[in-house]
Every structure is written in structure tokens, then in C-alpha cells.
Amino acid sequence: MKCGFCTILGKPNVGKSTLLNALLSKKVSIVSPKSQTTRDDISGIYNEKDLQIVFVDTPGLFEGEESLYKNMYRLARRSLSDVDVVLYLIDCSVTDYAQDDAFLASIKTDSPIILILNKIDLANVTMMEKLKEHFRTLYPNYEQVEVSALTNFGLKDVKEAVKKHLKEGYPFYPEGVITDKDHSFMAKEVVREELLHFLKQEIPHECAILITKFKEDEKNIAIRAVIVCEKETQKPIIIGKGGEMIKRISMTARRNLEKMWGKHVTLYTEVECLPGWRNDSRKLQQLGYGSNKNDEGEDC
């Protein structure tokens, strides 16, 4: 069978996680209209007869100052090693290509790069022609695939374009496994997705979720999650008047997890302040954002 790894790269908010979920017809990566949603490399495994593609969703390419963002940037870059195909996503609704030009020029890989022109539902014919011509001139050898991940347009073309570059071999994951992440990771991400949903941009970006309890049996899952924020002043906003906001966040996250897992979920959520966590390597490690792989911190 044909098997291989395919990393999904691009600026924040271009639709990488939406594309991963659409390709798998299953939610494995959280999505939000706010930038810098994805903080980890998340593998989603696509299987069909005689084909396995391990798609790797990555944090949006963004060079922020804090260690958290530096780690995220490094993760995205590192996803380029040992990969068979690179999908570089471009948002067709944007008309300034300078950042994409810079990122594309900085990608060092021997693997084929496919340009995924996403959000075509938001672009008109003139915008599309201009964009396609721009990237065709710069990268005449890169295949371009037009996609709308939100409306499931072009997904088959993406899989076909990737498949052409894969080699024969054994599958990397057994059939039935759809992600490399466990349920506790998903719980943390779904709570974070609701923070992004209900609160203004700065607060969720300064928060992490720590899962301190995860107990699962045949029918029930009990979870305790701590929302870790940067500043004491953020606590009352996250909790809300009479606990209204945290109740809303918890309830929506719990419902989404129940839908995802088909089990009864109990979710207990609390808020704690841990100033400076985004710049403290030990705290980042404790919150799941540290780098425990061999990495000298070099840009690749």
C-alpha cells in the first residue's frame, strides 16, 4: 500500500486545522476564527484501501517573542523533517502575499511542496487569477490545488495530489487509529476552543489548560481542568459575574466532548493564575508546551 507523512504548513488562520478535520471527516484539531489556535503538531491518520496518509497539522507560522510562540514556530518548522509531502496553505481571501513569499522562501526541504489555495469560497475570479499567477511565477514546479476546507471542496484533489508522491510500504498506524493524541489532550483542546470562542483574543492567548484528572469507564468520563492564566485581573473575566462565564465555557466544552465521544462527561473547571508561564521553560513543560525531543533550538 502507499503510505507517508504529509505536513500542513501556513500562516495562522489560513485553515490548516479545518482542512485536517475535513480530510478525515472527523474533528481532531480545534478551529477558531482567532489566530494562533493550534499550539501542537497534531497527526490525523487518513486510511482508504491501499493508502494511508498521516497528515500533520502544525501551529501557524508566526514569530512571536514569548517562548511559547518560539516553541510553536519550532514545532511547525521541525514537522518538515522526515516528511514525504508538504502542503503549504494560502488564504485566497488575502491579497497581500508578502508573508507567504517569505515563509515559502525559507522552507528547506527535499520533499515536494503542494500549494493549497484555501478559502476559494471567499475569493472572486480576479483575485484567484492574480494569486495563481503570482505563485506560478515564483514556483512554477509547485502544484496548486484549489480548496474550500469549510465547504469540503477539493478534498479529493488534495488526497490525489499527495498520493502521487507516496511510496509503497507498511502503514505507520493500525487501521482505526485516527490521531496520535489521546482523549486527555482532546479535552484540554476543547476547553481552550471554548475560551477562544467566548473570550476576547488576548485572554485565551494568555491561557493554558491543565488536565489534572481524567477518569474513563465504559459509559462515563470525569475530567478536572484548570484554566491557567497570566494575570490576576484575568481571573474575574474568565469566571464572569456569579460564575456565568466559566459555567458557559464548561457546559459548551462538556457538550462537545460528549458529542465527540458518545459518553457521559463530567467536567469540573477552575481558574488559577501563573504569571509568566509563557516565558518559563519549566512551566511550559508542565503545561505540555515544552520541547522534550532532541532539539538544540535551531531553526531548520
Ligand SMILES: Nc1nc2c(ncn2[C@@H]2O[C@H](COP(=O)(O)OP(=O)(O)OP(=O)(O)O)[C@@H](O)[C@H]2O)c(=O)[nH]1
Ligand atoms: N470561508 C472559509 N473559511 C474557512 C475555510 N477554512 C477555514 N476557514 C475559517 O478560518 C478560520 C481559521 O481556521 P483554522 O482551521 O483554525 O486555521 P488555522 O490555519 O488552523 O489557524 P492556526 O491554528 O491559528 O494557525 C476559522 O474561522 C475557519 O472556519 C474556508 O475554506 N473558507
Ligand SMILES: [Mg+2]
Ligand atoms: Mg490550527
